[in-house]
Amino acid sequence: MSMTPAVENPVEQLLRSERMPHIWCPGCGIGTTVNCFARAVEECVSDLDNLIIVSGIGCTGRVAGYLELDSFHTTHGRAIPFATGLKLANPKLKVVVYSGDGDLIAIGGNHFIHAARRNADITVICVNNFNYAMTGGQIGPTTPLDAVGTTSPYGVCERPFNLPFLAESCGAVYVARWTAYHVRQMTRAMCEALNKRGFSFVEVITPCPTLYERRNRLGSGLDRMQWFKENSVIKNGVDTRECDIALRQKIVCGKFVDVDRPSLLEMVEAKMASVLHRRRWERMSREQQKPIAMRPMKG
Amino acid sequence: MLGDNDGILSGAHFLDGDHACAEGAIAAGCNFVAGYPITPSTEVVERLAWRFPGTGGTFIQMEDEIASSIAIQGAVWAGAKAMTVSSGPGISLMLEHIGLAAMTEVPCVFVNVQRGGPSTGLPTLPAQADMMQARWGSHGDYEVIALVPNSPQECFDLIIHAFNLSEQYRVPVLFMMDEVIGHMTEKVVVPPRDQIKITPRRYTKLPPGEYEPYRAGDDLVPDFAKAGDGHRFHITGLTHNEKGYPVMNAECQEQLVCRLVDKIRTNVEQISFFHEDGLEDADVVVITYGISSRVTMRAIREARKKGVKVGHLRLVVVWPFPEEYIRRLAKQIEAFVVPEINLGQVVLEVERCAAGTCDVISIQHAGGAVHKPRTIYDAIVEAVR
Amino acid sequence: MNTTEIKIGGLGGQGVILSGMIIGRGACIFDDKYATLTQAFGPEARGSACSAQVVISDELIEYPYVEQPDILMVLSQEACTRFVPEMSPTGTLIYEGQLVKLPPSLPETLKRFAIPATRIAEELRRRMVVNIVMVGFFAAVTEVVDAAALRKSVEASVPPGTEELNLIAFERGLAYGQEALAGKTSESVVSRK
Structure with missing residues (x-):
């Protein structure tokens, strides 16, 4: 019997080891996204104390609880307004919303579009596994047409949201989509999103082998990763209207939007400085508006 | 401005x-x-x-x-x-x-x-x-x-x-x-x-690593920490332990939820806030809150002119309800009159506390206006008849 | 307890609520009294009939509503028709004499004071100050709130930059009221007992 020397997890300092093992199923893609996020944070964020993570409810909603950061597991669908309040009350903080497609886009859809519209200074990472997994595999607003879920046993009859298009049309300044297979690209996208001022959005397509993949006969987690590898089409800068997702069809990935537009905080600051006593506002601004140091990703 | x-x-x-x-x-x-x-x-x-x-x-x-x-x-x-x-x-x-x-x-x-x-x-x-x-x-x-x-x-x-x-x-x-x-x-x-007296937020004095967000002392109220202070805490709406981590079992539920409730219930006397007027020799006490208290003052003034011994208890803090106090008061009087602009809400608490020791008369109003002082006056007079 | 119930009625846009604000603020901020202002609120209060109710007292005001106005000040016929029947029979009716015709068979004990406030406001080239002219008139013909307090209240209540114009309007109303009391105006002062 040979002993393999223990290898330290390179992102261990960002994880709450005492809370392991996590709740996610074998083959689930959420852990992969967390690994990428941790690497992006190591790479790009110098001040971890001021990096705050906010999740909603659901499988991805548990991410906040596993990261060794100030972290908030809020109510279903409401991570974005919680994060908006947190950021407005202390602009020094870097606030990341990390949640699932059902949480962010169905029950939280109204908050999503309004945060993008006002260009709120938050990064939103949406893990899209095409179904409500925590509650046993019900369909949601991202489930592809004709796919099967427990609440749609004969197949979905509704058109799903195209999240990159939704985000861009509402005003997001950074929009990217990758699959759980694309760990390097995903990490880079997360890093770029963290470096962005304003509403940045990264969608990650992940397998849910226990529920979605199984019911729709899409294979194991590993099969699905192979499928992602073979059926993703990388189209950086493509018109987001071309990013619709259909069952068993190719998935368009890439960085679609990276533009500059004044963020909510910048707009508020500019407005108040122009209409109010400039000195008082500048004094307040100096105290409150220092952003935390960020580094661009190497290479 | x-x-x-x-x-x-x-x-x-x-x-x-x-x-x-x-x-x-x-x-x-x-x-x-x-x-x-x-x-x-x-x-x-x-x-x-x-x-x-x-x-x-x-x-x-x-x-x-x-x-x-x-x-x-x-x-x-x-x-x-x-x-x-x-x-x-x-x-x-x-x-x-x-x-x-x-x-x-x-x-x-x-x-x-x-x-x-x-x-x-x-x-x-x-x-x-x-x-x-x-x-x-x-x-x-x-x-x-x-x-x-x-x-x-x-x-x-x-x-x-x-x-x-x-x-x-x-x-x-x-x-x-x-x-x-x-x-x-x-x-x-x-x-x-x-x-202007301000109660400041009670922030933890513990250094990062030692602070647990839901460890409470004798007053059952934990110290606060804010995001960005380096404590790396976790907050969840799930049932949680003192570290703030989700623990979903009956023991943790009991420990947490009982503390959340007890920190208020054990301090009812400290939190209670009401105004008393003429309770000493009252036969009937009108219990009010909000705008109804002002309408009641007019009614009480008129009733006292007629010699009715009527007191006024105006609740400023309605929740937590001053149960013990109402219980004691119920033993000294003939009736409570409770005017509310609803179809009987806080009166249910009054009835519960009075528990049959005195009459409880609910003066209801479906909303859209305040009571007529006359309505409350009539109820007061009726209560001591 | 010396309490006076005042009702002001008119059309939306005539500054009825502001008149109530000025009288209430004058009583409790610039005079040594208590005052409570309530108003009909909501879509039904816009455009058509509009009213403000002010209770003024030497003591803390319990019941905040006007039940039987001691003083009614009206700027429109509709308000006059609607509110006059609510009045105390020994009350005081103050009305815009050009806009309001008194209904027949008013109680003889009712004191009445009319002012051509619209004409006075037009003389000042600002029809919008008609309500301030009325407040000045109110200051003269009633003794509820000290005129100096009402003057200060006008200054504190009108939009910044319009103080001078509004104070002139107030003085014109006040002067007209004083002349009315002395019996020098053409408008009739029916009775003052």
Whole structure:
């Protein structure tokens, strides 16, 4: 019997080891996204104390609880307004919303579009596994047409949201989509999103082998990763209207939007400085508006 | 109008209750408000939107009341003193987050300028029909504190008290105004800065690594820490242990939920706040809160002229309910008369405490107006006959 | 307890609520009294009939509503028709003499004071100050709130930059009222007992 020397997890300092093992199923893609996020944070964020993570409810909603950061597991669908309040009350903080497609886009859809519209200074990472997994595999607003879920046993009859298009049309300044297979690209996208001022959005397509993949006969987690590898089409800068997702069809990935537009905080600051006593506002601004140091990703 | 450095407009003003509430919040140190327009509460947020830039506060109009009621909680974790403001339909949407604030022990204030319900009801007319909702509205067992002002001056004074109680006990405090109080204009005296008592947030003195967000001392209230201070804490609405981590079993549930409830229930006497008038030799006592107390004063004046020994107990803090006090009082009198602009809510608590030791007479009003003083007068006279 | 119930009625846009604000603020901020202002609120209060109710007292005001106005000040015929029947029979009716015709068979004990406030406001080239002219007139013909207090209240209540114009309007109303009391005006002062 040979002993393999223990290898330290390179992102261990960002994880709450005492809370392991996590709740996610074998083959689930959420852990992969967390690994990428941790690497992006190591790479790009110098001040971890001021990096705050906010999740909603659901499988991805548990991410906040596993990261060794100030972290908030809020109510279903409401991570974005919680994060908006947190950021407005202390602009020094870097606030990341990390949640699932059902949480962010169905029950939280109204908050999503309004945060993008006002260009709120938050990064939103949406893990899209095409179904409500925590509650046993019900369909949601991202489930592809004709796919099967427990609440749609004969197949979905509704058109799903195209999240990159939704985000861009509402005003997001950074929009990217990758699959759980694309760990390097995903990490880079997360890093770029963290470096962005304003509403940045990264969608990650992940397998849910226990529920979605199984019911729709899409294979194991590993099969699905192979499928992602073979059926993703990388189209950086493509018109987001071309990013619709259909069952068993190719998935368009890439960085679609990276533009500059004044963020909510910048707009508020500019407005108040122009209409109010400039000195008082500048004094307040100096105290409150220092952003935390960020580094661009190497290479 | 820009205030002084604190933004406190010390002096005498002629303000309605909504505006006085906004000024009181500023005086209490509130520096974050998220809201959504709804009659008859809108003037509160309108005034804050106008005043906050000059006082260093932030106002944001959110996309709905649900967002407002959780944006304020994000702000509290960032170190702000925060509140949201609404009325019936909006408060109904906020209820889940009143539960979140109770569960995660977020000091914050929910202002409800009550109007007639249910549903859209009477947007521009008063009611006191959300009193039980304030107590029981969110799911699960929890305790809140609810205060009821009866004048614009009290909208100013008591909103400060509401913030102080929320800090002391780390609970959401409901500030139960009504349309009449909100839109009634009277003299409001704003005291000088140094005469306004503020309960500061009790931040932990423990260094990162030692702090546990839900470890409470003898007073059952844990110390606070804010995001960004290096503690790397986790906060969840799930049942959680002292570290803040989810632990979903009956033992942890009992430990947590009992503490959340006990920190209020064991302090009822400290939190209770009421005004007594003529209780010493009273045969009948009228129990009131909010605008109904003022109508009752007129009725009591008339009844006393006729020689009726009638006392007045005005509850300022309705929740937690002063059970022991009412129980004792019930043994000394013949009847309680309880006028409310609802079809019998707080009277149920009075009946429960009186437990048959004296009569309890509910004077109900479906909403849309206040009682006629004559109605209350007649009930008082009837009660001692 | 010396309490006076005042009702002011008119059309939306005539500054009825502001008149109530000025009288209430004058009483409790610039005079040594208590005052409570309530108003009909909501869509039904816009455009058509509009009213403000002010209770003024030497003591803390319990019941905030006007039940039987001691003083009614009206700027429109509709308000006059609607509110006069609510009045105390020994009350004081103050009305805009060009816009309001008194209904027949008013109680003889009712004191009445008319002022051509619209004409006076037009003389000042600002028809919008008609309500301030009325407040000046109110100051002269009633003794509820000290005129100096009302003057200060006008200054504190009108939009910044319009103080001078509004104070002139107030003085014109006040002067007209004093002349009316002295019996020097063409408009009739029916009775003052």
